[in-house]
Amino acid sequence: MSARKTTRRSAGGGRRAVLWGGRFGGGPAESLRRIGDSLHFDRRLVDQDLRGSIAHARMLGACKIIAASDARKIVRELARMRRQIAKGELVVTGDDEDVHSWIERTLTARIGDAGAKLHTARSRNDQVATAFRLWLREETAGLDASVAALMDALVLQAQEVLGVIVPAYTHLQRGQPTLLSHQLLAYVEMLSRDRARFADQVARMNECPLGAGAATGVPYDIDRGATARELGFSRHTANSMDTVADRDFAAEWLAAAAILAVHVSRLAEDVCLWASSEWGLLALGDAVSTGSSIMPQKRNPDGAELARGKTGRVVGHLTALLTTMKGLPLTYDRDLQEDKEGVFDALDTVFACVDVMNDTIRHSRFRPQAAARLLTGGHLLATELADFLVGRGVPFRHAHEVVGEVVRAAEARGVDLSELSAADIAALDERFAGCESALDFAAAVNRRDHVGGTATRRVRTALRTWRRRLG
Ligand code: ARG
Numbered sequence: 001m002s003a004r005k006t007t008r009r010s011a012g013g014g015r016r017a018v019l020w021g022g023r024f025g026g027g028p029a030e031s032l033r034r035i036g037d038s039l040h041f042d043r044r045l046v047d048q049d050l051r052g053s054i055a056h057a058r059m060l061g062a063c064k065i066i067a068a069s070d071a072r073k074i075v076r077e078l079a080r081m082r083r084q085i086a087k088g089e090l091v092v093t094g095d096d097e098d099v100h101s102w103i104e105r106t107l108t109a110r111i112g113d114a115g116a117k118l119h120t121a122r123s124r125n126d127q128v129a130t131a132f133r134l135w136l137r138e139e140t141a142g143l144d145a146s147v148a149a150l151m152d153a154l155v156l157q158a159q160e161v162l163g164v165i166v167p168a169y170t171h172l173q174r175g176q177p178t179l180l181s182h183q184l185l186a187y188v189e190m191l192s193r194d195r196a197r198f199a200d201q202v203a204r205m206n207e208c209p210l211g212a213g214a215a216t217g218v219p220y221d222i223d224r225g226a227t228a229r230e231l232g233f234s235r236h237t238a239n240s241m242d243t244v245a246d247r248d249f250a251a252e253w254l255a256a257a258a259i260l261a262v263h264v265s266r267l268a269e270d271v272c273l274w275a276s277s278e279w280g281l282l283a284l285g286d287a288v289s290t291g292s293s294i295m296p297q298k299r300n301p302d303g304a305e306l307a308r309g310k311t312g313r314v315v316g317h318l319t320a321l322l323t324t325m326k327g328l329p330l331t332y333d334r335d336l337q338e339d340k341e342g343v344f345d346a347l348d349t350v351f352a353c354v355d356v357m358n359d360t361i362r363h364s365r366f367r368p369q370a371a372a373r374l375l376t377g378g379h380l381l382a383t384e385l386a387d388f389l390v391g392r393g394v395p396f397r398h399a400h401e402v403v404g405e406v407v408r409a410a411e412a413r414g415v416d417l418s419e420l421s422a423a424d425i426a427a428l429d430e431r432f433a434g435c436e437s438a439l440d441f442a443a444a445v446n447r448r449d450h451v452g453g454t455a456t457r458r459v460r461t462a463l464r465t466w467r468r469r470l471g
Contacts, residue, residue: 016094016095016096016097018096018097018101019097019100019101019104019119019124033097036097036334036337037096037097037098038097038098038099038337038340039092039093039094039096039097039098039099039101039102041340041341041344042098042099042128042340043092043093043099043102044135044340044344045099045128045131045132045135045340046085046092046099046102046103047082047085047086048130048131048132048134048135048138049099049100049103049127049128049130049131050078050079050081050082050085050103051082051134051231052127052130052131052134052210052227052231053074053078053103053118053127054074054075054078054079054230055210055226055227055230055231056118056121056122056127056210056227057071057074057075057078057118058071058075058226058230059210059222059223059226059227059230060117060118060120060121060222061075062223062226063220063221063222063223063226065120065121065220065221065222066117066120069114070114070117073111073114073115074107074111074114074115074117074118077107077110077111077115078103078107081103081106081107090106098124098128099131100124100127100128104116104118104119120220121211121213121218121220121222122210122213122218123212123213123214123215123244125212125213125214125215125244125331125332126209126210126211126212126213126214126240126243126244127210129209129212129243129244129246130208130209130210130231132250132339132340132343133205133206133207133208133209133233133249134231136202136205136249136250136253136343137202137205137206137232139347140198140201140202140253142351143198143347143350143351143354144195144198144199146351146354146355146358147191147194147195147260147354148195148470149354149358150191150264150354150355150357150358150361151188151191151192151466151470152470153358153361153362154184154185154187154188154191154361155184155185155188155463155466155467155470156362157184157361157362157366158180158181158184158185158188158459158463159181159463159467160366161180161181161184161366161368162179162181162456162459162460162463163179163181163456164179164180164181164366164368164371165177165178165179165180165371165372165375165441165442165445166178166179166180166183166281166371166374166375167374167375167378167380168183168454173378174374174377174378174379174380175378175380175383176380176383176444177375177380177381177441177444177445178445178454179445179454179456179459180366180371181459181463182454182459182462183270185459185462185463185466187263187266187267188466190263190266191260191263194256194259194260194263197255197256197259197260198253198256198260201249201252201253201256203234204249204252205249205252205253206232206233206234206235207228207233207234207235207236207237207238208224208227208228208231208233208235208236208237209236209237209243209244210224210227210228210231210236211224211227211236211240212237212240212241212243212244213240213244214244214331214332215240215241215244215245215330215331215332216240216241217240224236241330241331244331244332245328245330245331245332245333245336247321247325247336247339250321250339250343251318251321251322251325253343254314254317254318254321254342254343254346255318257314257317257318257346257347257350258311258314258315258317258318258346260350260354261310261311261314261315261346261349261350261353262311262315264307264311264350264353264354264357265307265308265311265353267304267307267357268301268303268304268305268307268308268353268357268360269304269308271301271304271357271360271361271364272301272304272305272308274366275289275299275301275304275364279370279374280367280370280373281366281367281370281371281374282364282365282366282367283364283365283366283367284299284301284360284363284364285360285363285364285365286363287359287363288301288303288356288359288360288363288364289301289302289303290302301360303356303357303359303360304356304357304360306352306353306356307352307353307356307357310349310352310353311353313345313346313349314346314349314350316342317342317343317345317346318342318346320338320342321338321339321342321343324336324338324339375418375441376416376418376419377416378416379407379410379416379417379418380417380418380441380444381417381418381438381439381441381444382403382404382406382407382417383403383444384438384439384443384444384447385399385403385406385417385425385432385435385438385439386399386400386402386403387399387438387447388432388435388437388438389402389403389431389432392431394431402429402431405428405429406420406425406428406429406432409428417439418439418441420439421439422434422435422436422439425439442456
């Protein structure tokens with residue numbers, strides 16, 4: 001026999017009022033409570049669960065499923081609990097299994113039997129799905145505002161540095177000249193897709209589960225439309241069995257969050273490179289960098305590094321939820337309680353990452369002199385020279401070859417292509433005569449003059465569009 005103590009208490013006794021004590025002789029083992037109790041995290045849903053309960057009670061009264069006077073009492077007390085919690089006068093704590101139990105226990109202690117009628121025509125299965133959807137919908141609105149703020153920071157910087165030319169990298173090798181603003185706006189595009197993904201997910205999630213009951217519906221003449229409307233859902237869900245088993249909305253949300261986190265992480269990585277001693281392109285502000293405990297000269301991009309580092313756990317939460325769901329038989333299984341902590345942590349994490357990158361972008365300054373230095377040293381104008389030859393009727397593949405030889409010659413002399421004169425290059429191959437225009441970084445940028453290209457006037461138009469959209 002194990003010497004470990006197993007605590008059993010009376011199911012209805014003490015401060016622990018479980019919602020299902022009747023058929024049990026004793027309370028659950030300590031181990032079961034430890035793995036099962038969720039109040040310490042699902043109390044985050046308390047306001048949404050109170051509102052869901054208020055809508056449910058109102059509907060029960062209006063449909064004469066419970067007495068109108070009882071419904072009024074319940075609604076009044078639940079509303080009072082909301083206010084008291086908001087003011088910190090009532091704290092969600094106790095020995096209860098979950099937030100739903102806590103609410104019912106608190107309500108019933110206050111108004112007696114009327115409170116015990118709240119759970120008529122409802123199960124925690126449709127209840128928790130409702131509260132979670134409401135919570136996610138509301139938190140996503142806040143997250144959307146934070147992402148918009150980061151986009152705004154990027155647009156402001158892009159405006160500030162309009163005209164600054166940097167190398168565009170492929171394979172982390174310098175490739176072609178581009179406007180730094182164009183690169184910053186690339187992140188704005190990504191973040192805009194993230195917002196669209198969340199909006200799409202919220203629209204699909206915005207269906208009210210109330211009325212699905214435990215799995216099959218409830219044997220009362222309920223009004224599902226009324227609760228859906230009161231809670232701001234666009235409609236109610238269609239199939240009760242699907243409703244209590246479904247966590248697609250959480251998985252989709254985590255997928256959107258994971259992609260957002262990956263975008264923020266890529267921006268963070270660019271910031272780390274730009275702020276490195278090697279690039280020297282970005283001067284991090286005091287508010288968004290940290291020092292070293294041993295090296296007095298250091299200015300580290302900790303915020304960006306942490307944003308990059310935290311991305312893994314957001315991706316992990318998506319994997320965890322999908323793994324939890326993959327073998328679950330219909331309908332509700334307790335495994336589904338695992339849906340919340342990952343989403344809570346993912347939300348807190350992406351908020352933190354987005355906000356720190358917003359501050360990092362806002363409180364740092366690009367150094368145009370460093371940009372100019374980065375331009376020479378990667379033969380960035382090689383493609384321009386090839387395209388110059390194309391203008392002279394040379395097939396691109398041949399031109400590529402010829403310019404490759406010019407690059408080799410430049411390297412043999414220990415200079416960058418841009419340091420050769422048109423005459424130097426024409427001396428290597430006379431078809432380059434008059435190639436001065438191909439040796440100009442700004443001209444190279446401005447030749448990419450089509451929608452989506454890096455030409456200054458195109459980037460200016462993109463900036464105008466984003467300012468208007470974000471305005
Ligand atoms: N805490 C539970 C959850 O988050 C609430 C639903 C409990 N339902 C049940 N049949 N035990 O999923």
